[in-house]
Amino acid sequence: MPSPLFADRPAQQPPEPGTVDALITQTRRLRGEMDAVRRDTTAVDDGGTRVRWQRALCDLAVHQLDDLGAHLDQLRDGPPDDPAAPEDLRGTAGPAPGRVGSAEWDLLTDEVSWSDELYEILGRAPESGPMTLDELPSLVFDDDRALLTALVTDCLIDGRPIDGEFRIVRPDGRVRTLHMRGEPVLDPDGCTASMWAVLRDISELRRSERTVRDRRDSLRREQRITQTERRLVAELQEAVLPSWRGALRTSRSGPAALELAARHLPSAADPLSGRDWYDALELPDGDTLLTVGDLTGQGMAGASSMAMTLGALRGMAVAGIEPGALLGHLNQLVDASEQPALGSVLCSRYRPATRTFSWAQAGHPAPLLFRGGTGRVLTPPDGVLLGAVPGAAYEQADVRLLPGDLLVLHTDGLTSADDSPGTERDRLLALAPRLAGTRSAQECAGAVVEEFGGTERADDACVMVARVGG
Structure with a gap:
């Protein structure tokens, strides 16, 4: 075969053998390192789109390095029929x-x-x-x-x-x-x-490129879906949760009215995907409904379950149903839902005329009562998680409050999941001297957030503070 020539200039001379050998060595080293990365990526098999995309990229890189190594080998050894090539390489050189x-x-x-x-x-x-x-x-x-x-x-x-x-x-x-x-x-x-x-x-190369492109497109679609879902969840939460974020004083309850403040503490993993809620509603008879809770479920499913639960709680409370019986009805509703869920809920009713706090709980942390510079955990009435036992009954407890008393209602997750049981309760009770010196419910809620706000929590949490006037 004559030496290939461009139409306007002679072909360049082949590189020195030592240069090609050095490139081959570098390529083989990089190929080994890339293969190690591919094995590490393959070991992480969680079925996620991002992992599949990363694995496809690794496969593509390995294919390209294999091709590069084969071409460098052929460049070093020369054409198989080249008379200048060593006898043992003729007919075997190349990829x-x-x-x-x-x-x-x-x-x-x-x-x-x-x-x-x-x-x-x-x-x-x-x-x-x-x-x-x-x-x-x-x-x-x-x-x-x-x-x-x-x-x-x-x-x-x-x-x-x-x-x-x-x-x-x-x-x-x-x-x-x-x-x-x-x-x-x-x-x-x-x-x-x-x-x-x-x-x-280059069939395998193009196949790998298509795989990478498909994985990338799939990942982008999932990201768009996730962003849209998170936006809808946030909008739904804004629509059903109380509009107030600072302090609120019930308007028609006289001197014994409750001053309320609540805060939401997002998780470190996903600040926008909250499932915990707090709610306060002044009822037609002048009583106040106070609830906090947490339902299982993610994304729109979790937000929809939360909206359904809050709507049912408010509707039955307006109808005059007491907290214990209300949770029994709510448990039947959750159990019959097309999207079964588990949930922990604290439902309470405050009667300003008698300063009585009536409450029931479904597998939920008990409220903390702070009085005279000390705090204690209220003894919880019996109650299982919502959705856990069909037809479950929920007991109710009544507590008489005094002017200046402070109630702290909260969900799980204020502390890290690695903390020992009881850490959350003990740290809240340890705030008693500090809470005694506050002048408003909003200051109390701020003190709780300052204590727990820096925690690397895996799940979100919320806290609601109620101060009794009078």
Whole structure:
């Protein structure tokens, strides 16, 4: 085969062997490091889109490094039929069969020369002989024939290098993607005498790229869905939760009215995905409904369950149902829901006329009562988690409060999940001297947030403070 020449300049001389050997060493080292990264990624098999996308990227990088190593080996060893190549390398050098092949079409003698690898790439038996440039398009995918014709025509007539890819349909029916690079070879008069080309099977490379692209697109879709869902959850929470965030004083209850303040403490993992709630509602008879709770469920399912629960709590409280019986009805509603859930709820009713705090709980932390600079946990009446036992009954307890008393209602999760049981309660009770010196419910809520706000909690939490007037 004559030395390949561009139409306007001679080809560059091949690199020194030592340079190629150094590149081969670097490529093999990088290939080993990349393979280790791929194994680490494969070991994390949580089924997530991001992990699948990362794994696809690793596979693509390994494919590309394998191809680079094969090409460098061939560059170092020379063509298999090169008389200058060592005897033991002839016919064996270069990449694995079926990956890279070469061809030359002599326009003066109509002779065609193919490497053994090209026969394997095209799925053609060597005894059938090589194909002419006129015959080659018969293997090409219908949609790509015009592209190959344009590439060859530009090379033969205008002397342009060939650089393009197309798909072929092998005799066995397999579709492969080939990348073709070639140049015209000029005679002494500057006319095109022959054309040579190197064809590389890049089917696996393109498959890996498609996999990466599909994984990336899937990840983006999931991110868009997640962002939309989080926005809808936030809007739903804004719609159903109390509009007040600081202090609130009930308006029609006279001197014994409650001064209320509440705060939400987001989780470190996902600040916007709250499932815990607090609620205060002044009832038609002048009593005040106070509830805090936490339901299982994520995203819209959790927010919908919370909205349903709050609506049911408010509706039954307005109808005059007492906290214990109310939780019994609520348990039946949760159990019959199409999206079963578990939940812990504290439901209470404050009667300003008698300063009576009536409450029931469904697997929920008991309120803390602070009086005279000390605090204690109220003894909880019996009650199981909502949705845990069909037909469960919930007891009710009544507590007489005094002017200046302070109640702290909260959900689980104020402290880290790694803390020992009782840590949350003990730290709240330890705030008694500090809470005794506050002048408002809002200051009390601020003191609780200051104590627990820096905690790296896995779940969100909320706290509601009620101070008795009088």
